[in-house]
Amino acid sequence: MNRVVIFVMDSVGIGALPDAQNFGDCGVNTLGNISAATGGIHLENLQGLGLGNIEGIKGVTAVDNPLGAYGKAMEVSNGKDTTVGHWELVGLHVKKPLRTYPDGFPEDIISAFEEKIGRKILGNKAASGTEIIAELGQKHIETGYPIVYTSADSVFQIAAHEEIIPLDELYKMCEIARGLMMGEHAVARIIARPFIGEVGDFSRTANRRDYSLDPFGETLLDYGKKLGLDVIGIGKIEDIFNGKGITEAIHTKDNLDGIKQTIEYLKRDNKGIIFTNLVDFDAKYGHRRDAMGYKRALEEMDAKIPEVLEALKEDDIIIFTADHGNDPTYKGTDHTREYIPIVIYGKNIKEGVNIGIRRSFADIAKTIAEILNIPADIEGESFKALILK
Known part of the structure; x- marks a missing residue:
């Protein structure tokens, strides 16, 4: 394999985790509740890859012959924010919650x-x-x-x-x-x-x-960089990791710019990991409790998916996922503790494979490490054997 794209649809959760009530999140479901609140959501391209086939997902119809592999993941780390979610996606479990100040700073x-x-x-x-x-x-x-x-x-x-x-x-x-x-x-x-x-x-x-703080341990990104691979951060990725493990980074103006930059980097001669974050879902619509705006942004992204897939080379893989939820129909303005979707596509990926419910976001990191032959002492259990032809 040449490259893996980690494509983070920031805050696109797909249902409350079993421990969601411990975080004050009962009945949350970012994607499903957006669909219910707005009269339905149309994500034809992600649906064709298998998004609607994920167990328990609401609002996106399953298809008979998905073009990709699919599943969902639980969060092990103690939290539901951007930093914790992204760190777990690349192999770190944050067991001690990061400090918060609900009453303001001392x-x-x-x-x-x-x-x-x-x-x-x-x-x-x-x-x-x-x-x-x-x-x-x-x-x-x-x-x-x-x-x-x-x-x-x-x-x-x-x-x-x-x-x-x-x-x-x-x-x-x-x-x-x-x-x-x-x-x-x-x-x-x-x-x-x-x-x-x-x-x-x-x-x-x-x-x-x-x-940001530096991650407290080595991540998939660090191991990839040490091996001489390209580790390209698009959007706020560089900030989330304080630059650690990143070889090249570009900040983006909005979701469409993030998609454009991803396509541009796919067209270039690089090898390793392209890590993209589309933050508008979270920042512009989730926190502002704008379900209709969130729906439109998702559909706008989905319309660009064919261009992203067309830019993939024969030995590239893309993983569509998220980092937490942010249900715009729920109370308050904060993130929500949810499962994240995993949809995997590439010429070397088996079609229609259900990878089930993964026990950690870090399974994505472990899988990428095996696919790219990166020796990495990180958390997670690989599903490489399930998805590669």
């Missing part, structure tokens, strides 16, 4: 941050990003104080209008916060959340930047 942290940036801050609470910008945006413009907030995830987020705090200064603030939020206060990500517009009409821009 006074000593905020005081130290304010001293280092030379300004006061606004916010310091858990909130929806769009809502807190609407709430505090005018005061931010009047004072020049950045808006600091968090969520149910392990994050320290800093929002600022691009005309009030320039991007380079916002990014510097994030680097300062990253230095403070370590040790006992370590959070998974510091996130720059720039926005533009006027009061009453603010919108976040594509200039988001994430400052």
Whole structure:
């Protein structure tokens, strides 16, 4: 095999995990509930590959002769966020939950941050990003104080209008916060959340930047890089892994740009792993509880699938999957604890094979390691034997 594409449809969960109630998520099903709430969802191309044949999936019809292999996976790690999900996808189990701050950050942290940036801050609470910008945006413009907030995830987020705090200064603030939020206060990500517009009409821009922790152990990406393979991160992949294990990276403006860049890299002469994340499903529609927007974005992506498949070479494989759920029909604005889909396609993949319910997202990593002959001491159980012709 030449290359494997890990194509992450960010937050496209397909049903509550058995322990979902422990995370406050009862009856969640991102894909199924979107379909039910919007009068049906049409994903003709993913359906043809086997998406609708996955056990328990709702809203997408099964086909008689799927062109790919298919199944779903449970999450072993203790969490339901981007970092935990992606780390497990490449072979790490996060057993100890990453630190969260549902009541805001401690006074000593905020005081130290304010001293280092030379300004006061606004916010310091858990909130929806769009809502807190609407709430505090005018005061931010009047004072020049950045808006600091968090969520149910392990994050320290800093929002600022691009005309009030320039991007380079916002990014510097994030680097300062990253230095403070370590040790006992370590959070998974510091996130720059720039926005533009006027009061009453603010919108976040594509200039988001994430400052992550290094993964606590070696991942599939590290082992692939050591072997001399290309490990290409498209979208926010580089940020999620703090650059660790990545040989080349490109940030994207939106889902369609992520798909375009994936196709461009498939046309190039590289060998190894292409790791793509399409974040709009999560950021623009899941967190904002916009089921109709989520549906349209999924259908827009699905229409581009033939172009992606056409760009695959004879010895390439693509794995369509997710990292967690974010059911827009559920209460609150946070991620949801769900199964993720696994749909695998390539000229060397058996058609219509059901790989069942995998016990960990890391089974994807172990399978890729075997397919690409990467010696990797990572979690997971390979399903290579089930899917290769």
